[in-house]
Amino acid sequence: MESKNLSIGYSKDNKPIIIQSDLNLQLKKGELCCLIGPNGVGKSTLLRTISKQLNKQKGDILINNLSINKYDFQALAKSLSIVLTDSIQVPNLKVRELVAMGRFPYTNFWGNLNKEDKEKVEESIQLLGLQPLTERNFIELSDGEKQKALIAKALAQDTPLILLDEPTAFLDFPSKMAILAELRKIAHNKNVAIILSTHDLELALKMADLIWLFPEKNNCKTGIPEDLVLSGDISKAFSSKILSFDLKTAHFSQRMETRDVVNVEGNSIEAEWLKRALVRKGISAIANKTNSYTAFYDSSTSKFMLQKENEIIVTFDRINDLLSEIENIN
Amino acid sequence: MLVLVLFNLAIGSVSVPLSVFLHFFDAHTVDNETVWRHIILESRLPQTVTAIIAGASLGLAGLQMQTLFRNPLAGPSILGISSGASLGVALLTMGSGVSSLFLSSSLMDGIGIHIAAFAGAFLILFIVLLAAKRVRNNASLLIIGIMVGYAVSSIIGLLNFVGQQGEVHAFVIWGLGSFANVQNSQLLLFAILVLPALFLSLLLMKPMNAMLLGDAYAQNLGINLKQIRWQLILLSGFLTAIITAYTGPIAFIGLATPHLARLLFKSSDHRQLIPAVILLGIVVALACNLLARLPLFQNVLPINVITSLFGAPLVIYLIVKQKQIGF
Incomplete structure (x- = not known):
């Protein structure tokens, strides 16, 4: 034809x-x-x-x-x-x-x-x-x-x-x-x-x-x-x-204004989903040591961790709890 | 069906002894029996044949309209053709101040009414065909048909309003429909007019099946939509016009018979549905005609009273039982 x-x-x-x-x-x-x-x-x-x-x-x-x-x-x-x-x-x-x-x-x-x-x-x-x-x-x-x-x-x-x-x-x-x-x-x-x-x-x-x-x-x-x-x-x-269209994954993602930056460490599945949750909330999640926040997943205790600068580490059972903590701080 | 035919011949407001009826076809009859013989031959036989022809035609015309418009509410009267017939008769009976100058009173009673109904129905059919040529959309055509029907009805309403009581009554009686208005002498012409249209309708089974899927699919299957639409309107309109002219507007049979056929035969294939609606149309018409003349009523009831009164609950029952309905 x-x-x-x-x-x-x-x-x-x-x-x-x-x-x-x-x-x-x-x-x-x-x-x-x-x-x-x-x-x-x-x-x-x-x-x-x-x-x-x-x-x-x-x-x-x-x-x-x-x-x-x-x-x-x-x-x-x-x-x-x-x-x-x-x-x-x-x-x-x-x-x-x-x-x-x-x-x-x-x-x-x-x-x-x-x-x-x-x-x-x-x-x-x-x-x-x-x-x-x-x-x-x-x-x-x-x-x-x-x-x-x-x-x-x-x-x-x-x-x-x-x-x-x-x-x-x-x-x-x-x-x-x-x-x-x-x-x-x-x-x-x-x-x-x-x-x-x-x-x-x-x-x-x-x-x-x-x-x-x-x-x-x-x-x-x-x-x-x-x-x-x-x-x-x-x-x-x-x-x-x-x-916005991601050339690498052929996915569309929502363009968002990013407010905060959180450093997410690790490559576990849980860490990936944590990144997604943060992105959805308008928080840029990149591995960069200079950020004030660091978040990671501890597989030995199955808990999500959040550390602000050099303060103590707070632990969370679920990503949702971690997200509300970040919102509270702001 | 044969049983219904026999009952239709045997039962009526004048009771013919069963023994006489059974020996009906023996040639030797005494005086008393010739009266009964006359009743059967001159009254009940043409009435039965008329019911057969009308039932078959109306069922078929209803199916054609439902398939064309893909609408379960469509019936033979949907395009306003039977209203056209009513208009013709209304003009004849109630516009009598004018018409009686030209027509003898005998003509007013019998053939005159057929001719008036005929003219009215074909006038509307002509208008609808003109509209069909201009409008491509079936839904628009359906609305045009209904609007023409309304317009015609309002003219009839006006005639009713100004008409004299006797004339209005005569018109109302005609509007209730009857299979008894066709004499033996008219039966041949009636059949000659209807049978070719019935036969031609049988040839449209295949394209009608394709139309079930909608215009786009039907065209993609090689159907010439313009042509089939023209054929269906012409055939259905012609059948409705002829039947209405001879019997008055018969309600219900044309709308309900296709639904009965679909429910009973569990098929939407027109190769089954077309013979089914012809058969069921005949059965329904004969049954209604029989009910109207059952001796327990003092008089012969108008046919439309029976079709709607007994038929509507039957169809409601079937629909509720089946829980689905379509076109």
């Missing part, structure tokens, strides 16, 4: 409103591409434009080197499948029936499944590990299971391109990981191109073969995650007054 000088947007009162322009994007089969960027930069608009639910404003989109203008709905249905965040509220729709709906573009006038259709449906169900759920009603599933069922449906549609809008929204962290790992496996093993939009930057950086980064305005960057991090594009796009 590729786009040439593509402008996306929508029409309002017959006037085009362009959200992103001059997009020149490419994606090969077998690659998992994550579309990231802040809210309102046109991630969903791009996906809806590719799937022809929205008209493109300028330029062209090619699928298998053929402009999407040349595809009618039926041909497009065999070329790309979608997974959306829209909720499906159909009672009595079994998971197997939903997955089988992916075979729509291939079935006959009455929608009956032939042998090949049935095989594809079962294969998709197995790939996503949905065997125990096939006879369950779709609306009774958890959010993660629903997402998997919809991906299985898209897979049964047997298209070289799959688009997913926010497939990890509403999921807990382990489910997000699981879904992305599943999608990467599908992209690599079944040799399909997958584009998904997401807000989970850290996950995207970890799992994507390719990143399409949409910063605020008309300045789309593409590349593999590592290159985009090193070039500073990622931190430029997401950093703000309250968030």
Whole structure:
């Protein structure tokens, strides 16, 4: 799939409103591409434009080197499948029936499944590990299971391109990981191109073969995650007054005014969590002998210690007690 | 269903002895029996056939609207088409100061009412189809349909307000619906109008299934949304218009039958639902028609009294039992 000088947007009162322009994007089969960027930069608009639910404003989109203008709905249905965040509220729709709906573009006038259709449906169900759920009603599933069922449906549609809008929204962290790992496996093993939009930057950086980064305005960057991090594009796009992006850990942290400095000694797990607690409270925790406070964890007594200059050492059972002591002194 | 058909033929306010009914198809009848024969052939038979056709059509039209709008509250009357029929009849019965100049009183009673209802219903269907062409959003279309219904109802209200008591009463009676208004001679035309639309509806099972998932998914599965929307409004509107013209507005059957079908067959697959609503629509219509004529009531009750009075608690019971409902 590729786009040439593509402008996306929508029409309002017959006037085009362009959200992103001059997009020149490419994606090969077998690659998992994550579309990231802040809210309102046109991630969903791009996906809806590719799937022809929205008209493109300028330029062209090619699928298998053929402009999407040349595809009618039926041909497009065999070329790309979608997974959306829209909720499906159909009672009595079994998971197997939903997955089988992916075979729509291939079935006959009455929608009956032939042998090949049935095989594809079962294969998709197995790939996503949905065997125990096939006879369950779709609306009774958890959010993660629903997402998997919809991906299985898209897979049964047997298209070289799959688009997913926010497939990890509403999921807990382990489910997000699981879904992305599943999608990467599908992209690599079944040799399909997958584009998904997401807000989970850290996950995207970890799992994507390719990143399409949409910063605020008309300045789309593409590349593999590592290159985009090193070039500073990622931190430029997401950093703000309250968030800073840590290049080393790929984590975002809250920017804080630091008031005090406490010297935390040691590298134990407890010392690391003590540092985190101090940072959260706006206290800079660095190993520096010149500070007036020193805090450390004594593993022999399992207690947290705090020493002010050369006064006596105070011991605490919990980090919370230590924090309130520091607040009291100030 | 066969049993219901037989009961519909056998039971009524004039009791026909069972022995006569059972020997009905023997050709040799004595004088007394020809009266009964007349009652069965000329009154109960067309009434039963009308109930069958109306039940099947209304159930199907209701399902089509619920699937199109993905709304469990949608029914055949949701787009204002039956209100249109009412308007036509109201104009005929209560605007009589004008219309009686042109129409003989016999025309006012029978065919005239059918034609007036027909014209009103198709006027609204035409307006709704025009709106459907301009508005892309289904929710907007739904609201337009409901608004048209309101507007039409208020005109009817005005006619009721200025109408004379006898005329208003006649209109109210028509509004309560009846399967008894179709004569044997009209039955053929009635069936010829309805059956092709019923048949065409059967061809839409596959796209209707895709529409369950919402517009975006349906389009992604290769469905031409514009086309299917047009087809569903046209078919459902046509069926509703014809049925309302012949029987008056029949409440409840079109809304409730799809829910009954989903609850009983535990499926949302239109390949099962469409035959199911046709079958259940017939059963419900025949059962209501039978209840309306049970000899324990002095008179034949209006059909809408029965559909809503007996049907509503039944559906409430089923919904409460199932704890879920959808479209």
